[in-house]
Amino acid sequence: MSKVKYYYDPDTLSYRKIEPKKSRRYRNIAFFILGSFFFGLLALILLMNTNLINTPQELSLQREVNNYELQFELLNRKMGQMEEVLANIANRDNNIYRLYFEANPIPEEQRLAGFGGVNRYKSLEGFNNSEMIIETTKRLDIIKKQMAIQSKSLDQITKLAEEKEKLLMAIPAIQPVRNEDLKHMASGFGWRTDPFTKARKLHRGMDFSAPKGKPIYATGDGKVIRADNNSSGYGKHVRIDHGYGYKTLYAHMSAYNVKRNQKVKRGDLIGFVGSTGRSEAPHVHYEVWKDGERINPINFYYGSLSAKEFENMLKHAQQENQSLD
Missing domain, CATH: 1.20.5 (Single alpha-helices involved in coiled-coils or other helix-helix interfaces)
Known part of the structure; x- marks a missing residue:
């Protein structure tokens, strides 16, 4: 009123x-x-403009936004785990794999480098959660780049490993004659007395004395480049090119078991002990060549001799006795 x-x-x-x-x-x-x-x-x-009153649609949208934020948080945690795994792989790659195969390590700056130049994330700007979205996208891009770099590195390591395996199988690493067939190691590499002229002569291989007909084995993987009797003094002999600058020669055979251009593996039977050519008794004259130079085969028996057997061979090889060819 x-x-x-x-x-x-x-x-x-x-x-x-x-x-x-x-x-x-x-x-x-x-x-x-x-x-x-x-x-x-x-x-x-x-x-x-406040949260006091929301429509059902707004409430639904808000729940979706909260869910997306949770998913982004989970994604960032997983990316953190992925970064730890990649860092561990990169560490092993640089300090074990690449070191073992004598490859240069990949610089840390190259592995962790971002993306310069044009703003790749401009389209993600202007939203309520732009900072979070851009940061997450950057981390994903860097992880993808790290994975690409690591993948290429592992491909390179695989090739190096395959090449290393081929090299290890190609290097002469066993005796051409088995120990059970061997009478004795007759003569080593160095100055020896020639059995025919009795003069001191540089003996450029090793002589393995064994009964005639005993098997002779390839000491490394390679290809037969000669199996003939056309080289003065060697008689029937086989030469194998192992690649990587290595070649081996097996002389004074009684018979061949391979032919020219045939590929052989370490331990394959290539011929039989004999005394053909300039030889005083049945034996194998064995030579190792590296880059065109004959070197001492004594350093290439790690694949077939124990430490004691090698010590015994070294003792006999150093004796300046008479060679058999």
Whole structure:
């Protein structure tokens, strides 16, 4: 109930009731409605920009955003684990694999380098979670790059390993005659007495004395380049090219078991002990060549001799006795 207002009338010496004009009443009503409208609009705007009142669609979208943030957090944890694994592989790659195969290590800067030049992540800017999305995308890109570098490195290591295996199998590493067939190691590499002229002569191989007909074996993988009797003094002999600058020669055979251009493996039977050519008794004259130079074969028996057997051979090889060819 609105208050009734009065005013004092000096003419009548009495209070009279104030009667409001209709225009003022309508104006007050209009101001009230207009004020209520603006107040309500302001309240609506404030509510729409707060989390106090959300529509079902907004609540659903908010749940999706929260889920995406959780997924991003889980993804970052997994990327952290992947980075640890890649760091471990890179460490072994540089300090074990590449070191063993004598390959240069990959610099850390190259493995961890980002992407320069054009802003690759411009399309991800301007969102509420742009910083998180861009950072996660950068980490993924770097991990992908690290994996590509590591993959190429492991491909290279695989090739080096295959080449290393071929090299190890090609290097002469066993005796041409088995110990059970061997009478004795007749003569070593160095100055020896020639059995025919009795003069001191440089003996450029090793002589293995064995009964005629005993098997002779290839000391490393390679290809037969000669199996003939056309070289003075060697008689029937076989020469094998092992690659990597290595060649071996097996002389004074009684018979061949291989022919020219035939590929052989270490331990393959290539011929039989004899005394053909310039020879005093049945034996194998064995030579090792490296880059065109004849070298001492004593250093190439690690694949067939024990430490004691090698020591015994070394003792006999150092004796300046008479050779058999």
